[in-house]
Amino acid sequence: MFAIFMQSTTPLLYPEVLKSISQEPTSNHLLPASSPSPASGADPVVPALFVLGDSSVDCGTNNFMGTLARADRLPYGRDFDTHSPTGRFSNGRIPVDYLALRLGLPFVPSYLGQAGTVEDMTHGVNYASAGAGIIFSSGSQLGQHISFTQQIQQVSDTFQQFIISMGEEAAINLISDSVFYISIGTNDFIHYYLPNVSGVQSLYLPWSFNHFLTTTVKQEIKNLHRANVRNVVVMGLAPMGCAPHYLWKYNSMGGECVDDINDIIMEFNFAMRYMVQELNKELPDATIIFCDVYEGSMDIIKNFKRYGFNVTTTACCGLGSYKGWIICLSPEMACGNASTHIWWDQFHPTDAVNEILADNIWSGLHTNMCYPMSMKDMVTLQSEKSLKDASSAPTPFFF
Template identity: 65%
Template sequence: MVTNIIVAILFLISTFLSHSKALRFPQELFNFSSNQISIVDNPSRPPSSSASPTPLLSPASPAVSSPLVPALFIIGDSTVDCGNNNFLGTFARADRPPYGRDFDTHQPTGRFCNGRIPVDYLALHLGLPFVPSYLGQDGELEDMLHGVNYASASAGVIFSSGSELGQHISFTHQIQQFTDTYQQFVLSLGEDVANDLISSSVLYISIGINDYIHYYLRNVSNVQNLYLPWGFNQFLASTMRQEIKNLYNINVRRLVIMGLPPIGCAPYYLWRYKSNKGECIEEINDMIMEFNFVMRYMTEELLHELPDAHIIFCDVFQGSMDIIQNHKRYDFKVTADACCGLGRYKGWIMCMSPEMACRDASNHIWWDQFHPTDAVNAILADNVWSSRHTEMCYPMNLEKMVVSKPE
């Protein structure tokens, strides 16, 4: 055991040092536009027609030739990063085995999962191919017409959240990248066509958890003495509210806002707080539930404030707790331990080598310290799409949003 830990730590240090040159430059000095950043590698784009690694994906997905929306754009963190962090100097990378072992290509792509992430399943439901990462494509118009994924692992609503792990693309930077893409559409397609494409497409936002993991719970800058959880939640929500209004101003009309998952049940916090029998850490989950409540209320306000906007809020906490509490119904046998990691609940050391992973991830809820398995992602995506297992999106699910006629 000690030998494995030493090897794991040495591997982590060597990975970080190999990117130390990039880390010498502050993030704000980087222009992340695809035509101004050096792309050192271009991961192969996974085919959308590959067989699903889990039976939970609805078998009937729309054909790519007749998508329900023109494109799917994604802003977020490691829950939806499909490879942007592969190009950054950071600890937060999923570009090595066993990540991706159950993915369509059986190769690591930068997804923090053993297989697909929720937006992969949603793309198929929408009749679209898997969405490419912003830094993983060369900026050609045809590569972006069906959508772009700007998500970056360790990013948060607060600019500095997760910065101790190295480089990441912050929430504000991701929105700027999306704005750059919109402007490229205007220049190439004309303003009317570009506006129609953006307003008819879906923008999916999944961010905020790192503001707790890497900022509030770590008490960075003594934040817990400055803000009680309710005040911190209000601060995050108000920041997101303004950014959503900024997106609306460039013709975004269909938004999916994802709430936060129950990280008080994540293996890392079960280990850190010395959970006795895998019980979730209530004080953490209470903060998350409160944040989701604030975000749902904010969504309702925005629906009244922004004409012709279609915004849905999906309570990931609610959907995830349904899985945890009814795990037998979903055929999950392991609810507390991660599939990959070291230490109690496999929550002490992050997943870094195939030897650290369990043989079958499909019966686990958690893949690593913080991220769910492909099987859980499939269930949550089905809930976002059609409320298939439990209702967690308000005021409607994504399927009803995209098939409803514009007002």
């Protein structure tokens, strides 16, 4: 039987939690959150999109959990297609929403939000949970969440459902032709390393901590590969030192980013990129790409006028200096037009930024931030491989 072989590498000791990068503004977008059909009637480029991660890509998982890390209230979602909160940590869409449309797919439903039938999952599932980190216990301060390791197990459960429903060969083809998108790691810094929980900084220098995190992610990708996953997009982290929360916390003068934090994030992204490079050598039948969100985000921050932004340091929603002290709790705390802001709340960008980043992930439209290729090139490669496999299949012989 087709199965995923789990190797848990994340210790139960370390806590950290939510708040990564994700959000959205007003839009002329066409697709409601629960749309069951691909955009514009286009044929899907790949069978499905599967998403794992934290609040940067959570589309509603935490709506079903007892946690403070929830975005199921206004003003979250006010500029979404339905103009209502969905659980996305944004005023509108998150990057995977834009990427789903690029792939000709409907918006991917939350694992806990869909009915559980195979039909609901054949175009993809979003397992992401706000508060999750690479380390197992991340997010425990906020309440319930689905850890990264648990998300991998949910993926395994989904695969088994596919096998039972459609047979092993069809399930393998669906999984191997689909795209898996991983966006996680912010909470390991926000809620564990940076606040020096349990004196972690005396045990791990930044580089060794980053090595530990990337080694864990590498093992989980190998677990997915054992389940016939062949196309993986691994996201790096955004410049957290520029987030409104840290501008407030470090009393930034003139909105200057906190370099000490950004240096650690750049090290993490470097380690992740190297890890992906090594994985591509170790798994030659897979295509794994790394997208450096730091690069794409800093291009937006440095060239904000070119991108149409007016406010670069202060969040649209929150309280305190840079609106980085108190989290976004009510519509009265929000600005009028989020599309002029880079940041939506303490940690998450606006929908406008998410759209730019999604364009970069897809094709490098504004900045080349994915290596060794863009997501568009990856799915093109997959399509060519599928055609080649189909043409080389033995022709049935009829008497």
